Amino acid sequence: MTRRNLESLIDLGGQIVERARKAGADMAEVSVREGDHLSVKVRKGEAELVEEAGSRSVGLRVMRGQQVAVTYTSDLSEAGIARFVEDAIELAALSQPDPFAGPPDPSLLSKRSEHRDLDTYDETMSKIGAGDAIKLAKEGEDAAFAYDKRITNSEGATFTRAAGASALVTSGGFQGVVDGTYASLVVSPVADDADGKKRSGHHWAARRKMHELESPKSVGEEAARRTIAKLGAQKVDTQEVAVIFDPDAARSLLGLLAGCISGGSIWRRSSYLLDRENTEVASKLVTVVDDPLLVGAPGSRSFDGEGLLSRRNVVVENGILKTYLMDTYSAKKLNKASTASASRGSSGGVSIGTTNFVLQPGTMSPEELLKSTPRALYVTDMMGMGFNAVTGDFSRGAAGYWVENGEKKFPVSEVTISLNLDQILKRIDAVASDLDMRTSVASPTIRVSAMTLAGR
Amino acid sequence: MSTRYSAPFGPQGSSPIDAQTAHKLLSLALSRGGDYADLFYEYNASGSYAYDEGILKAAGRAVTMGLGVRVMKGDATGYAYVEELTSESMQKAALTAAQIAASGGTPTPVGLQSRTLPKRYSVELLSLDVRGEDKRALLERADKAARAADPRVTRVDASIAEEIREILIASSDGKFVHDVQPLIRFGIRVIVEEEGKRQSGSSGGGGRFGMEYFDAKSPEWHAAEAVRGAVSMLDAREAPAGEMEVVLAPGDSGILLHEAVGHGLEADFNRKKTSNYTDSIGKNVASELCTVVDDARIQSSRGTINVDDEGNEPECATLIENGTLRGYMHDRHSADFFKVTPSGNGRRESFRSHPMPRMTNTLLLPGPHDPEEIVRSVKRGVFARKFGGGQVDISNGDFVFSLTESYLIEDGKITAPLKGVNLIGNGPDVMRKVVMLGTDMETSDGIWTCGKDGQSVPVGVGCPTIKISAVTVGGTQMGQG
Structure with missing residues (x-):
């Protein structure tokens, strides 16, 4: 998946803020999220699970007077959004005035020009396909098995890459959007102990940038070290x-x-x-x-x-x-x-x-x-x-x-x-x-x- | 069925998924050579009400919907999900999952047969269909009752969470089932303060009920229980440290079973030989007093299901009979491996996750002892009344279990309240040390959620009064054990 169109998230948020205002909300804040991930699990050298999916959802907080309600939906069809806005307005009438409730003073809200790029996105990550991911997980598990003969079994090695973006748009005039990526590898070897007990250990690495992730070999070896160390x-x-x-x-x-x-x-x-x-x-x-x-x-x-x-x-x-x-x-x-x-x-x-x-x-x-x-x-x-x-x-x-x-x-x-x-x-x-x-x-x-x- | 919240894909929905559509998608899912495929459609509508400082501060609602497609080839699973239920995106999910098997023949799915399921939670009035004002009134009653119960109450939080989960499952071996699973949970938490000391207490319950839950257990009952717990803990003293006799109150103590043996008997760990109960069927794993079952049938219990998330119907699986291990809890995959019938324990958190063997309502059946006699038999030990939850290391059976309300037992009498403390033990070891078992069976009142591999599912537990001859109590007071 290529890097998302962040403006489209802001646009969707803005449209929902408008709808909520029209429906009777005095204040509306909308968060829009979108993400996708690939996760693979290898166990004893074989791919056990390959999972791939994307998702999108919206969350809404409204106030009528000092009454607050919150709704959420992953059903972004026209009917789904209409229900989600309608529910929020109805629930706001049910909740009771809370003198402390309210959005921040508009003068405190930040501007998009002030939002720093904190370098949380790795463009290369989406190029990792299921085959590459299996290879990485396998390398990690293999390294654990190779490290010590006493590693006799495995709960598996899982590699996951995920990307996501989230936008916030409020009736107070705030607009902001961030995106990020995340990659992780966890290796979980098992060793046999005396008296029939088993000992499981694990080690994992996670980073926002793929090239910064600890190598699969190093993760697997550390996982093996931690597992063996528990014997006896x-x-x-x-x-x-x-x-x-x-x-x-x-x-x-x-x-x-x-x-x-x-x-x-x-x-x-x-x-x-x-x-x-x-x-x-x-x-x-x-x-x-x-x-x-x-x-x-x-x-x-x-x-x-x-x-x-x-x-x-x-x-x-x-x-x-x-x-x-x-x-x-x-x-x-x-x-x-x-x-x-x-x-x-x-x-x-x-x-x-x-x-x-x-x-x-x-x-x-x-x-x-x-x-x-x-x-x-x-x-x-x-x-x-x-x-x-x-x-x-x-x-x-x-x-x-x-x-x-x-x-x-x-x-x-x-x-x-x-x-x-x-x-x-x-x-x-x-x-x-x-x-x-x-x-x-x-x-x-x-x-x-x-x-x-x-x-x- | 909810009058307001129902799945578009359900039999009465706006765009129902019929057997023919499902069959086509399953064919697509198997088009790359998979052995087996299933479709899991899920619609979940939930509501939440938070009452705090004497007002309903916030009300919320959430709707999620999607389809998870699973394709299996040997021991490998391909999984994909979509939230948009258009033909195009459903087909894309089927093809994505199909890729786990990139070679081989293209088996044809069996013709789909719909079945009638048992009715283990026949709800007359779903709480989601009830006016919000009625639920607000229940919370207000709880709040008032807690404040009136004791002048030392300084804060009250009460909440209701309600949910309806509608699922439709179609599998390449011919299953086609639809179920609607309601769930409600009430909770109250209070803070009491006295001379600079502060403590909290809580109470909660629910299950697969509608509003009728509150006929059996009123908000006032829970309020009184929360205040009782908090007030009794004001005088709590440091708990002892070290091995000693422990008596567990009936009901929620079943969490001990859940951790000490339940997880270890989920068949996936045994298929992979990573559980300490691997290859132990027919062996003694607990004292002869112990018979443990996983019973999905208990009417309206939080862990009860008519059908699991793979389309299999669970009954009551005997796990341990008089101390001897009889069987594991299976999903389709592990049942295939062990060549047994699936026990209907294949559950998943949502359409976003693949199924695994999971518990439903896990029970330790009652024994022959009078509960009072059990307490009287303890010279010095701990009586555990309320619990915060537990955790287990599957590989070796070590588990912990935290007590939020417990008391010292001295010379056969329950005496001083103790500060929050952990118990730690080893599953088979502790189960062999069950030396007395009460006649007073109780099941938990709908509060437990079980986590495994990042997936949460609602569960029930149950047991009578239990005496364990020695378990490590993790207090701070030494030298009195």
Whole structure:
């Protein structure tokens, strides 16, 4: 597929805004999305799945007075659009006046000329056909099998390329459109362990540009390394011990923090970080930035879900909470200004979201971090959802390695790690330099000085 | 059928897909040499109502529609979908999926035969056809009831989500079926505050019902339950850490089954030999007290289906009988491989995804013990009452399961509430440690959604009171286990 005609998305959005206004909406915001993808899965050298499709949808938020409704449809036929607009007007009459509802002040809306090209689109990606994709996935899986004889099975290797565009047009006069591409490769080998258990591991790479994607061989070998490393995993005794989180595990902690600094959870009084602005919420080593303006990163965007110009927000600086992330609604609720953190969901509604939410890397390499650790659980996988945002209580399943005198000794599984998130962040005593922007929420390796490990 | 929201492709739609049209598309799908092809038409209309701070803040509606075409050649699947149901785009999808098989003969699809399905969710009045004001009134009742229940309630959020999913399936082996699947879910969440302490509590339910759901469980009932949970957690203390006896309350604890054994018995993992239950049929995998079934027939349960997303009719599959593994849950592909009849577990999130073996309502059948006697038998342990969900590693059976409301058991009595905590265990190991099983069977009240490979489907779970002799409790309090 060739690069889309972005103006056509703006035009469609504009037409729907007009229709909604004519139908009786005082305010209308329309998002138009279009995308296509190719995904192939290879397992034990054979293509198992080839999937190819395109899709298009529109989302609408309207207000009549202070009453709000949201509709969405993928049925873009004349009848489908007519129903979708009619539904929105009808539902707006059902909802009740919300004094805080409303679009941003028009003077705050950004202009198309201000929208920077953040280099998120790779024109070469659409040239990858099903045959090429199978070859890439196969190379990745082959590399895992070749790496070690103990890799005996596979959950497969999947290569996906996707392209998409989205436009936002509002009755306040905003028009904006962005597009982007994304390619990923995941390899998931399986090894046989003693006592009939199996051990699965995986490694993956993802980038907006094809030429920046880690090679299939390297992804497959790392996946094999991670799988083999789990053989003979054992439970350890219940104890209080330091915990090292690898970048994937650390990223998931960072994701919990993102939820707790969202303006929505603050005004809903559903975050342990309520009333904590300008106080210490993490150790001095912790600086977290939400930066939509990074060039070519997964979460980059030049304007937010309500049309405000994107800006870099320092959320935590040297351990001090500097700001919550807010859209127009939560900013009004909290009597502050929006941080341009609105995210337009595919349903047409607005929520608060992070862009590139990154724990800033330190200077120590992950090897140095490990070497400097006398004793710890090194977590590579976490399981489950044991987190209470209201209190910060955290308890999750974990697997990884046991560390003794700066070295990985043996694999560990079937244990849990627990501590309140407030304490976890305050006890971070090392932040490594290994940041990889595979995902929009990203962290380097970190170490927490002590948590409760429950095991035997 | 909804009076307002119905699929254009359905028998009563504006442009119905008949057997002849479907047959032509299937022929096209097999034109490159595929062994098998199916068409999955889906229309989904959903509504949402969010009540917050004493008003209905937003109402929403969404409609999606499309066709997924699947072609299989050996173990390989070609898949394509379109959202525009014109002849041209449907044919294009059929040809795109066809390419998985780029050689070989061109088998002709069998003539399509439509069938009458069982009626496991006969809804008299679909909630989507009911005036929005009626649903707003239910939410208002929940909000009022929660605020009146306790002065410590500072916030209330209540919501209703409703959906109607209309599907039409045609396959090259002659299936031609149509089904309309309603789904409703009510939820309430409250925050209570006292002297600087804050806690949340929630309650929810639903299933394949229309408005009659609220006759059985009122908004007031859910409001009281949410407030009860939140208030009891205000005094929660740190949970213990380490291995101990655990008693699980009946109903939603079935999530443990779902994670500990359910996923491992989905036949795709066993076909690929990546599950820890591979080649285990006939072997002991649980204590003799345990009989586990996947039952798609329970009237109006959230996981109930008349037909799966491949056109097969599920019944009640026995997975484990008195501790012995009897069978897996199959989709068409795995049933072919194991040379058994498909169990009707081939489900998919939407027309955008290919089917996989999935659970419907997974149940651990009741045992011989008095539930009170089960609690009395525990010297020191944890009583688990409410759950946040779980996850499993299929390859080795390790699973977690988070408790959002639990209590200490001391000398056979339920005592102090405990902070949110995770349980972690190994599927077969924990199932062998089921030492007591209550007579008090309950099924979950329509809240669970199961995720696998990025696809979500609604499911049900059920079980009686369960006692596990040892499982790791992931609290922070050491040295008291």
